[in-house]
Amino acid sequence: MQSVGRSKSRQRAVAAAFLVALLGMAALPLHSAEDLDPQVIVHHGVDLPSNFSTSTLRAIFSGRMQRWPNGTRIKAFVLPHDHPIHQNFCRKVLRTFPYVLQQQWDQQTFTGSGIPPVEIATTYQLHKLVSSTPGAIGYGRKHNSSGSWIQFVGGESAQHTPGALPF
Amino acid sequence: MNKPAIFILRITTLTLLLGVSGGHADDFKWHGFASQAYLYSTGGNNVYGESTDGSTEFFEVGLGGQYQLNNSLHLAGQILSRDAGATDNGSIRADYLYADLRIAQLDESALGLRVGRVRNPFGFYNATRDVLFTRPSILLPQMYYDATGVRELFFSADGVQLYGYWDHSGGTTSFTSTFGRNDTLSSKTFDNIVGGNGAAVGKAALKNPIFAQLMHSSLGEQWKAGVSILNTTLDFRAGGGLLPSGSLEANVVAVSAQRNFAKLSVTAEYALLTSSANFGPFSGSMKSESLYLQGEFRATPRWTALVRLDNQLGDRERPNETDTLILTLGARWAPARNWQIAAELHGMRGTAGIPRSDNPVNPLYARTELFVIMGGFRF
Numbered sequence: 001m002q003s004v005g006r007s008k009s010r011q012r013a014v015a016a017a018f019l020v021a022l023l024g025m026a027a028l029p030l031h032s033a034e035d036l037d038p039q040v041i042v043h044h045g046v047d048l049p050s051n052f053s054t055s056t057l058r059a060i061f062s063g064r065m066q067r068w069p070n071g072t073r074i075k076a077f078v079l080p081h082d083h084p085i086h087q088n089f090c091r092k093v094l095r096t097f098p099y100v101l102q103q104q105w106d107q108q109t110f111t112g113s114g115i116p117p118v119e120i121a122t123t124y125q126l127h128k129l130v131s132s133t134p135g136a137i138g139y140g141r142k143h144n145s146s147g148s149w150i151q152f153v154g155g156e157s158a159q160h161t162p163g164a165l166p167f
Numbered sequence: 168m169n170k171p172a173i174f175i176l177r178i179t180t181l182t183l184l185l186g187v188s189g190g191h192a193d194d195f196k197w198h199g200f201a202s203q204a205y206l207y208s209t210g211g212n213n214v215y216g217e218s219t220d221g222s223t224e225f226f227e228v229g230l231g232g233q234y235q236l237n238n239s240l241h242l243a244g245q246i247l248s249r250d251a252g253a254t255d256n257g258s259i260r261a262d263y264l265y266a267d268l269r270i271a272q273l274d275e276s277a278l279g280l281r282v283g284r285v286r287n288p289f290g291f292y293n294a295t296r297d298v299l300f301t302r303p304s305i306l307l308p309q310m311y312y313d314a315t316g317v318r319e320l321f322f323s324a325d326g327v328q329l330y331g332y333w334d335h336s337g338g339t340t341s342f343t344s345t346f347g348r349n350d351t352l353s354s355k356t357f358d359n360i361v362g363g364n365g366a367a368v369g370k371a372a373l374k375n376p377i378f379a380q381l382m383h384s385s386l387g388e389q390w391k392a393g394v395s396i397l398n399t400t401l402d403f404r405a406g407g408g409l410l411p412s413g414s415l416e417a418n419v420v421a422v423s424a425q426r427n428f429a430k431l432s433v434t435a436e437y438a439l440l441t442s443s444a445n446f447g448p449f450s451g452s453m454k455s456e457s458l459y460l461q462g463e464f465r466a467t468p469r470w471t472a473l474v475r476l477d478n479q480l481g482d483r484e485r486p487n488e489t490d491t492l493i494l495t496l497g498a499r500w501a502p503a504r505n506w507q508i509a510a511e512l513h514g515m516r517g518t519a520g521i522p523r524s525d526n527p528v529n530p531l532y533a534r535t536e537l538f539v540i541m542g543g544f545r546f
Contacts, residue, residue, distance in 0.1 A: 049274040055334045056274065058387060064332050064339070067238055067272045081504065082468060096387025099465060100427055103301070104388075110295045111286045112233045112243025112263060115196045 038089040039142035041130050044155035046072070046137070052150075058094050060137060062104045063114040068135060076117035077126050077138035085123060089139050093149070127153060194235040198245075201228045202299040202543030211532040212518070213525040215252035218537070224252045225541070227297045229262065239269045249297055253524035262297075263323050275335065281328040287378040288343050289321060289395045290421045290436050296322070299543035303434070303463055304497050305509050306539060309479045309519055310421060310438035310457040320399060320417075324376055325350060338385035347376035347399075357403060359524070361410065361444070368408030374400040382423075391425040403446070413446035432463040456480040457519075473497035473511075479519040491517025505545050513537040 040057065042048065047070045049056055059065035060074055068074055079086040081098060090098040105116035120126040123140045130136040131154030142149070204225040206218040216224030231245030244264040250257035265283030288294040289311075295301035296311060324347035332341040350373045357371035358364075382393035397419040405412045421438040436459060443452040459477040466472060474496055481489025497511035513520070515535040523531075 051274060055337060058339075059275070059332075059334055064277065064334075064341075065272070066269065066277075069274065071238060073235075073238055094387055096389070097427060097429055099468075100388045106298075106301045107295060109196070109198045110200070110229075110231075110245075110298045110301055112231060112245060112265070113267070114241075115194075115233060115235065 036084045036088055037142040038085050038093055038139045039148075040093065040137065040139050040150040041127060041153045042150065043130055043134055043136040044152045045134050046152075054093065054095060058096065061094060061101065061117060063108050063116055066114070072135040075133050075136045077120050077129055077136060078117040079123065079126060079139075080119055080121065085139065085141055093139070130154070195232065196234075197230075197232045198546065199228075199230045200298050200300065200543065200545040202226060202541050204305060204539055204541035206537065206539050208535055208537045210535040211529065212521045212535045213252065214521060214535070214537055215254070215525060218252075218525075222252065224250055225539075226250050226257070227299070229297060231262075241267050241269075243267060247297060252522060253527075254522045265328075276331065276333040278331040279329075281330065284323055284325050285328040285345055286323050287321060287345055287397075288380045288382075289378065289397060289419075290423050290438070291391075291393075291425065291434065293321060293395075298545070299509065299541060300507060300545050303432075303461060304473055304475065304495060305511050305541045306495075306513065306520075308436065308457070308459040308461070308475065308477045309491065309493065310436060310459070312520070320352075320373060320376065321397065324348075324378065326376075338383060340381070340383045342379070342381045344379040345377070347373070347378070349374050350376075352401065357401065360401070361415065366409040367403065367405075368410075369406035369412070370404045372402045374402055389427050391423075391427070393423045395419075395421040395423070410449060411447045413444070413450070415442060415444045415446075417442040430465045432461075432465075434461045434463070435459065454482075469501050471499040471501075473499070479517070481519070489517075491515065491519035493517075493520055507543045508540070509543075510540040511538070513539070 046068055049069050056065065060076055061078070063076075066074055079089075081102060087098055090096055090101055094101070108114040108116055120129060120138070126138045127140050130138040203223065204215075206215055206222045206225060208214055208218040211219065213219055213222070216222030227247070227249045229245055229247045231243070233241060233243040235241045242265070245262040246259055247262035248257050248259045249255045261284060263284050263286050265281045265285050267279060267281045269277060269279045271278045286294045292302055292307055293311060296307060299305065324345050326345055326347035328343060328345040330341070330343040332339055352371040352373055354368060354371065358367040361367050376397070376399035378395075378397050380393060380395040382391065384391040397417070399417055401415040401417070403410070403413055403415070417440065419438060419440045421436060423434075423436045425432060425434045438457050440455045441452065444450055457477070457479040459475055461473065461475040464472045475494070477491075477493040477495065479491040479493075481491075492515075494514040495511055497509060499507060499509040501507045513536070515521070515537065517533065518531040521531055521535060
């Protein structure tokens with residue numbers, strides 16, 4: 001009887017340890033994803049509207065707003081739907097849910113009323129594209145918590161070496 | 168295809184050919200979708216083919232594209248083939264084809280004009296009702312199917328569409344209004360609208376159709392609400408059938424509301440259809456209301472569960488004969504971005520959800536249990 005009881009308690013301990021490990025594994029990526037604060041990046045030649053705000057960003061990334069104030073076409077780039085920075089960009093910057101944004105793009109695509117933002121696989125490629133495309137806007141990882149939430153990229157003064165890029 | 172449609176097609180093709188030479192690859196975008204369903208019903212009624220024995224007569228295939236000519240002008244078009252039992256025959260048609268001119272773009276608002284065959288937004292789902300990926304369920308609530316044959320009048324119109332939006336204090340207000348041109352209807356479509364018993368033989372025309380929608384969303388679409396209206400008159404010139412010449416005026420008003428949370432969306436819509444018929448001895452007015460409440464739970468990015476209660480009220484004085492109540496339970500799995508599989512159970516009490524043309528001989532039964540599974544691909 002005693003040995004059965006001991007083996008049961010051992011089983012419980014193993015199960016508890018397994019559960020803790022599982023919870024730890026589940027919590028770990030979540031925690032690091034939370035740390036991936038997004039930063040809006042804009043091509044250096046873009047003339048931003050004077051009242052640039054969350055509302056403007058929503059209009060741009062949902063596809064409603066198609067031109068900058070000087071008439072240049074807006075070219076928006078986004079990361080894949082399940083990328084943690086995209087998820088955080090939707091929640092923290094646009095203050096909406098990723099599925100809501102996806103629904104707006106699907107609506108545009110299937111009614112022919114607009115071309116959704118172009119999806120780019122990595123933050124590195126996205127940064128490179130925004131730097132080199134006139135009228136471009138996108139987002140990447142914010143490299144320090146005190147940094148500005150918006151950064152102009154490309155142009156003469158910007159750092160182009162991959163090592164200097166914030167991701 | 169009628170003459171104006173051919174004219175629109177020619178103009179659009181010409182503009183496309185002229186414009187393509189100066190465009191960039193990212194100014195052009197193709198899209199497409201295909202979905203196929205299997206339906207099985209018990210209780211005696213058929214839905215989209217012989218579903219009491221198991222039916223595969225429900226598919227949707229679409230191919231479209233859009234091209235941004237310059238900062239203000241873009242062109243869009245889509246062809247569609249849809250089979251849905253006896254209610255749709257799979258023929259290929261120009262679903263929409265229009266030129267879109269952005270008249271004004273300010274920092275917080277815009278105004279535009281579309282000319283050609285345009286989509287009519289009605290409620291939350293009408294504009295993309297044939298795409299599995301943009302519907303909450305395989306079969307939409309009854310307000311989108313209201314009265315057999317009206318679908319053709321609802322979905323798109325040849326005409327001019329004015330649209331705009333205004334961003335203000337964290338919210339967005341948008342509107343779309345379509346002024347359709349007069350159009351001829353097939354005798355079969357008109358016959359379906361007035362009862363589907365073959366009494367209407369002759370020429371039918373759609374006069375001055377007007378569609379409008381006003382939508383407001385706030386807090387990044389955490390709240391969304393809107394009003395949609397449709398008004399049109401159908402003129403009928405009899406040519407030998409039982410129904411004499413006359414006209415039918417139809418009005419539809421829909422009120423829509425949605426609340427979105429991180430994983431949950433709660434949607435409710437109400438539609439009121441009123442029509443007044445003037446065909447000599449067969450004159451009178453009719454009213455039909457439908458209301459549904461729907462919950463979508465996104466358990467994970469790949470799995471979504473759905474529950475919906477849909478009630479269609481026919482004649483309030485004869486509720487037992489004319490009401491329909493449908494409970495829908497559904498699940499959706501998206502194994503990859505371009506693929507989806509959805510499955511649903513519909514418990515129907517009443518016959519509003521049963522296509523009459525799929526059950527031409529037998530009387531309709533009061534209870535139907537329907538299982539539908541549909542797989543879809545998009546690009």
